[in-house]
Amino acid sequence: MVAGTKSIELSVPSRPEYVAVVRLVVASLATGKRNLAADRIDDLKLAVSEACTNAIEANRKAGLDAPVVASCWEAPDRLEVCIADSGAGFEPSALSVHPEVTDPERLSFERGLGIPLIRSLVDDLRFESTPQGTKVWMTMFGGPDSGDETTEIVRSVVERD
Amino acid sequence: MVAGTKSIELSVPSRPEYVAVVRLVVASLATGKRNLAADRIDDLKLAVSEACTNAIEANRKAGLDAPVVASCWEAPDRLEVCIADSGAGFEPSALSVHPEVTDPERLSFERGLGIPLIRSLVDDLRFESTPQGTKVWMTMFGGPDSGDETTEIVRSVVERD
């Protein structure tokens, strides 16, 4: 299902003030490890923010003190971020479709913008939702930095004189 | 043993490039949630960097692919950060004592500065080390921000119209 290996996992309480730190971590990983352009990193931050906001709300609605868990998976050609909650789940395909953006009715939509936003920002979006919780998988394509010095540096650190 | 409740837990691969993200997360939490002065946040970042560097080295020496796990614990009067590895452990009290700082011998110490640094930077330092792994507990005293609006904000978010 997942193409990469897990690098970072971050678990935060289901409270609004922790969404910022999830954005920070994902952006830091994307900046340091990938050759994603700055605007694509902004896209990923926004998508992560939307998914975390929904995950927090799902946990709270279920009356759970469970954390929201963000994990990052890296493969040569992509970065995947998974946002997981323990809420009651939902049926993504059943979400109501918004009126056309030119429709004046648009104004009545203060909510329901999150998932459409995520969909237009990331390269791939998958949901795994059960009554025990939801995982939102978001993929950004883009290879790692050309000069991969990691192995060398690790060696020189371990052997430092 | 621990006075607070866990807020954030961050798990990173045992590789040097991930120490920066641990510093980032701890600093972000300390900045957003505590009334720690900027220089105390710098102290905590430095202490966390030292503990993570040791934890990565311990995992690598043990030939383990295990992650380094950073957790933050918050209590009204303190912030505790725990850095945990799965390495072979050590006996903190057996660490060799450095020559006096005025001693010219000082120059031979390219290493062994980490734990003395941590000790002088944080308000409290505790080690739990076994052959299965080490936990380094670092405490900074300092209460939460005066105006705690969290509860209100959560309520208004959940009830947003």
Add this chain to the structure above:
Amino acid sequence: MELGLNVDTSNPTYTVIVVRGELDVYSAPKLREALIELVSEGHRKLIADLEAVEFLDSTGLGVLVGGLKRLRSNDGDLALVCTQPRVLKVFDITGLTSVFRISSTLEDAMAG
């Protein structure tokens, strides 16, 4: 991480609310409360200056849309000042560019 809000009532017609920082689920409620208060105080022509907004997500958007609705139903308006591509992009994708009057400068917003 902190949201900054500054209200400028020096112009007789337009009340300007300058928003700084990250507008997300944590901070958006503060903006909503500020907008509600301004409306209840009788302000009708509002301009939200978003030039110093570093991050905006759909919760922040929702508060702006809510403010706009509240003002329009009181014969008022909420105009925006924004030139930042990453913020404009969020309005674009969600189709809200056509709902809000978005200007490049405060002067343009007041002229409109």
Add this chain to the structure above:
Amino acid sequence: MELGLNVDTSNPTYTVIVVRGELDVYSAPKLREALIELVSEGHRKLIADLEAVEFLDSTGLGVLVGGLKRLRSNDGDLALVCTQPRVLKVFDITGLTSVFRISSTLEDAMAG
């Protein structure tokens, strides 16, 4: 997150290496390699300008101490330029303030 290193050989006596960014276990090996290369190229009077260093921990310190040893054993020296309190603090606590010659400006470092 990235470490920046710039070497300035325009002064006939002193070679200046300007260090930018975070100096930790990830980036310190790059500085060590740069110092070793400079010594092997025959540079003997080195000045490391740490004014743009945003973070320094004991691994970074260890590389500076290693460089100093290498230079002194070759009749050279490694002086530092640093005025940032948070960086100076690390030298202070570890007692390395008395081991390095630390100046406030590049001019002072070259005069010394």
